[in-house]
Amino acid sequence: MSYFQNSIDFIREKFASNEFIPLHAPVFSGNEKKYVLDTLDSTFVSSVGAYVDQAEQVMAQISQTQKAVAVVNGTSGLQIALQLAGVQRGDEVITQALTFVATANAIHYTGAEPIFIDVDLDTMGLSPKAVEEFLQEFGEKRENGTYNKKTGKRIAACVPMHTFGFPVHLEALLRVCEEWNIPIVEDAAESLGSYYKGKHTGSFGKLGVFSFNGNKIVTCGGGGMIVTQDEELGQLGKHLTTTAKVPHPYEYVHDQVGYNFRMPNLNAALICAQLEQLEMFLANKRALAIEYATFFEGQGMKFRKELEHTKANYWLMCIELENSKERNAFLKLSNENKVMTRPIWQLMYRLSMYQHCYRDAQKNAEYLEERIVNIPSSVRG
Missing domain, CATH: 3.40.640.10 (Type I PLP-dependent aspartate aminotransferase-like (Major domain))
Structure with missing residues (x-):
């Protein structure tokens, strides 16, 4: 899937690195x-x-x-x-x-x-x-x-x-x-x-x-x-x-x-x-989110953006893939290429200690569980 490789290459370009790219690294650049x-x-x-x-x-x-x-x-x-x-x-x-x-x-x-x-x-x-x-x-x-x-x-x-x-x-x-x-x-x-x-x-x-x-x-x-x-x-x-x-x-x-x-x-x-650096961090991440949104739209992939009347901090940015098969393929290829990505969390009722708890149909949660992938979202230098 060439657009997967294109995505990995784009992420490397945005972080200007051929080394391992973490999901979200801390930045200590102030006091x-x-x-x-x-x-x-x-x-x-x-x-x-x-x-x-x-x-x-x-x-x-x-x-x-x-x-x-x-x-x-x-x-x-x-x-x-x-x-x-x-x-x-x-x-x-x-x-x-x-x-x-x-x-x-x-x-x-x-x-x-x-x-x-x-x-x-x-x-x-x-x-x-x-x-x-x-x-x-x-x-x-x-x-x-x-x-x-x-x-x-x-x-x-x-x-x-x-x-x-x-x-x-x-x-x-x-x-x-x-x-x-x-x-x-x-x-x-x-x-x-x-x-x-x-x-x-x-x-x-x-x-x-x-x-x-x-x-x-x-x-x-x-x-x-x-x-x-x-x-x-x-x-x-x-x-x-x-x-x-x-x-x-x-x-x-x-x-x-x-x-x-x-x-x-x-x-x-x-x-x-x-x-003290929060506003700078937020602006830096927003700039990355804008670049991601433009790129992934060109690749025919859905980049998750803030809704009207809201302002998101874009803590962990994410894309939505077509199905679990594509999600798994992207996760495998990106991590093999030392670009850290991860799936959304396993739903709580799948964990042994919460299996007995009441849940409704969970149609949307299961849909997202199969498709959402977090991509590198760190503040860039």
């Missing part, structure tokens, strides 16, 4: 070393320090929220966000099966169980229409929330994930969840720098959670951030993630079961330097 060395000199390398406070303030500004809480990683942040939203052991949480496993795992950590609802083809994220259809069939409104008529369990939250940085249809999803009194917790792990109708992802739900993992647009090796418009709820999140320790000059008093999910100041120094 990273300076801030990390400053942290070492201060000796405040653990969970207390000026850079932790600065990172939280900057992320609240970027995400257009009232409070941000720095955590050790996005998964832990999502777990706490679900707890803050009121999810309890024995509850159910609506989410999508087309996601990274951390989404389902975070739900499981709270003692709740995921309900897997289909995605939309255009966003690759949770479908408001599919959520509404599920609730109309199985939902039952009670004084203390919405319950699943089939299982008798409370449906305590809804977790959309903005796949590869493409925002879900947020207005429609908010409308459905408000009607059924179900709080939204946005898994915005992949969508730092993405907007829906001018508002940043993560700012629409009761809470939102971002990731700073090593393959994200900005990184501190790990790390994550919980954001919310409810400052009081955010303060509780800070308390819970810092072992629920009551402030005191020297006594160790903890007023509830908390978690040691604090972001160390050392990591916070790194993310502060990375966030």
Whole structure:
């Protein structure tokens, strides 16, 4: 298939390399070393320090929220966000099966169980229409929330994930969840720098959670951030993630079961330097996305682009192939040629620990699973 080889050659040209091309490599071109060395000199390398406070303030500004809480990683942040939203052991949480496993795992950590609802083809994220259809069939409104008529369990939250940085249809999803009194917790792990109708992802739900993992647009090796418009709820999140320790000059008093999910100041120094470059990173990636879109259109292949009224961060760029056979052939050829590509995640209900969970028909999710391939998306020098 000559157009596969043409694609590989084009990617090499865009990254000006004959060596191995990774999917998404970190770029440290700013104040990273300076801030990390400053942290070492201060000796405040653990969970207390000026850079932790600065990172939280900057992320609240970027995400257009009232409070941000720095955590050790996005998964832990999502777990706490679900707890803050009121999810309890024995509850159910609506989410999508087309996601990274951390989404389902975070739900499981709270003692709740995921309900897997289909995605939309255009966003690759949770479908408001599919959520509404599920609730109309199985939902039952009670004084203390919405319950699943089939299982008798409370449906305590809804977790959309903005796949590869493409925002879900947020207005429609908010409308459905408000009607059924179900709080939204946005898994915005992949969508730092993405907007829906001018508002940043993560700012629409009761809470939102971002990731700073090593393959994200900005990184501190790990790390994550919980954001919310409810400052009081955010303060509780800070308390819970810092072992629920009551402030005191020297006594160790903890007023509830908390978690040691604090972001160390050392990591916070790194993310502060990375966030200073966020706009540059986003512009660089957008320029690559434009070049990809033009090229793949000429090859008769579908390059995934942002929708009207949205602004995607183009975290991981992707193409849609004709079928699973072509997908597999492209994956094999590109990786053999040291151009890293990968398929979309295996759907959550195919994993042994989530096979028992409810799922709807998943027509769109399975369609995308067979066709989507991520291509190199790093910021270029």
